Amino acid sequence: MKIINLILRGCLAVRYYAGIGTLYLCGEKNCVVCGGITDLLPVCAGCFQKTIANIRLNAKRCLVCGRVLVSEKSVCVLCRSRPSIGNLNTVFPLYNYYLWARDLLFMWKMQNNRYFSFVFARQILVVLQNRFDGIPVVPVPPRPSKIKNSGWDQIKDISDILKYRYKMNVLDLLRRCDNSEQKKLGRTERLGRAEKRYVWNQAFKGHIPRSVVLLDDIMTTGATLNECAVALKAAGVETVHAVTLFSVSD
Numbered sequence: 001m002k003i004i005n006l007i008l009r010g011c012l013a014v015r016y017y018a019g020i021g022t023l024y025l026c027g028e029k030n031c032v033v034c035g036g037i038t039d040l041l042p043v044c045a046g047c048f049q050k051t052i053a054n055i056r057l058n059a060k061r062c063l064v065c066g067r068v069l070v071s072e073k074s075v076c077v078l079c080r081s082r083p084s085i086g087n088l089n090t091v092f093p094l095y096n097y098y099l100w101a102r103d104l105l106f107m108w109k110m111q112n113n114r115y116f117s118f119v120f121a122r123q124i125l126v127v128l129q130n131r132f133d134g135i136p137v138v139p140v141p142p143r144p145s146k147i148k149n150s151g152w153d154q155i156k157d158i159s160d161i162l163k164y165r166y167k168m169n170v171l172d173l174l175r176r177c178d179n180s181e182q183k184k185l186g187r188t189e190r191l192g193r194a195e196k197r198y199v200w201n202q203a204f205k206g207h208i209p210r211s212v213v214l215l216d217d218i219m220t221t222g223a224t225l226n227e228c229a230v231a232l233k234a235a236g237v238e239t240v241h242a243v244t245l246f247s248v249s250d
Contacts, residue, residue, distance in 0.1 A: 032103040042107060043100070052104075055094050055123060057130050065222060066091035067247050078249065085222035087229035089239050092127055093219055093247030101246055105218070109154055117157035120245055124158060124215070125166050127243055132213045135241065136169045137162060140216040140228055141176040141198070154217050173212065173235075174228055175201045198228050200235040211239040218246040 031038050033047035043052060059068045064079035085091060095101050108116040128137065139159040147153050163170040178197050214228050219242075229240040 033100040042104070047100070051095070051100055052119065052123060055126060057127070061092070064091070065219070065247065066093050066242075067096070067249060085226045085229075087226050087233060087240065088214075088222070088242050091219065091222070091225070091242045091244070092131060093244045094123060094127065095246050097218060097246040097248045105246060109217075112152070114152070114157060117154065118161060121158045121161040121166070124243060124245070125162060125168070128162075128168065128213065132241055132243070135211045135213050136171045136209050138171055138173045138212045138214050138228075138232070140214060140224060141172070141174050143176060143178070155215060159215060171204065171207070171209070171212070173201050173204050173209075173237075174198050174231060196227075196231070197224075198231045200231055208236040210237070211241070212237055214240060214242040216242065216244045218248065219244045220248045 030036065030042070031044040031047050032042045033051055034044065036044050036047075038044045041048070056068055061068055062072070062076040062079055063074050064085060065076060067076050067078075069076060097105070104116060107113045108120075128135075137159065139155045142153040142156065147156070159170045162168040176198055212232060214225055214232075216225060219225060225242045225244070229242075232240050
């Protein structure tokens with residue numbers, strides 16, 4: 001087991017330095033937030049503290065979707081008009097999906113800058129330790145063809161880092177059944193899907209935790225997280241929380 005862990009930690013190190021090398025070769029010199037000069041990362045030190053490191057753990061958040069409230073008292077305007085995640089107990093998105101967040105997500109997912117997996121994993125760790133300490137983490141599984149086509153999955157990257165670097169309890173309790181892409185569907189289509197895309201992983205048939213935290217990169221309508229929560233609760237999980245990196249607010 002120690003040898004296997006050493007190999008896995010070595011793989012994480014390769015991912016880290018490969019990501020650093022990609023950033024260096026891409027020649028990122030301007031901060032995506034303020035436009036100033038940076039040494040290597042596309043976010044300068046000052047903006048990093050104001051954006052990525054500023055998770056706002058104690059801010060007042062929507063009781064449904066977890067977005068930081070501006071003037072509302074308990075539920076945001078979007079959730080009042082289009083509730084879609086009623087099977088989740090709580091949701092905690094780290095950042096709103098706009099401006100610098102769009103740029104970083106593009107660099108991470110589309111340009112394969114896997115260094116950001118380590119940056120984001122560290123920030124997710126802060127949330128898990130402060131809001132969901134001791135609760136197992138369940139990554140939202142990718143489409144079966146995703147890793148085959150692109151070579152990697154962002155949430156698997158983060159969950160591996162949480163598991164092998166930070167010793168978090170990560171359980172692959174779910175399995176995805178289809179290859180459809182949510183991003184190609186509109187809001188109404190996403191919310192109106194009837195077929196089951198996520199099912200319980202039978203490898204954990206005798207292991208049903210009381211509470212779990214779902215982990216995903218971005219929440220648009222909340223349909224994916226809600227489907228996962230339905231599958232988990234049908235298997236016997238009582239409480240399902242969710243943590244996402246980004247939340248789309250429009």
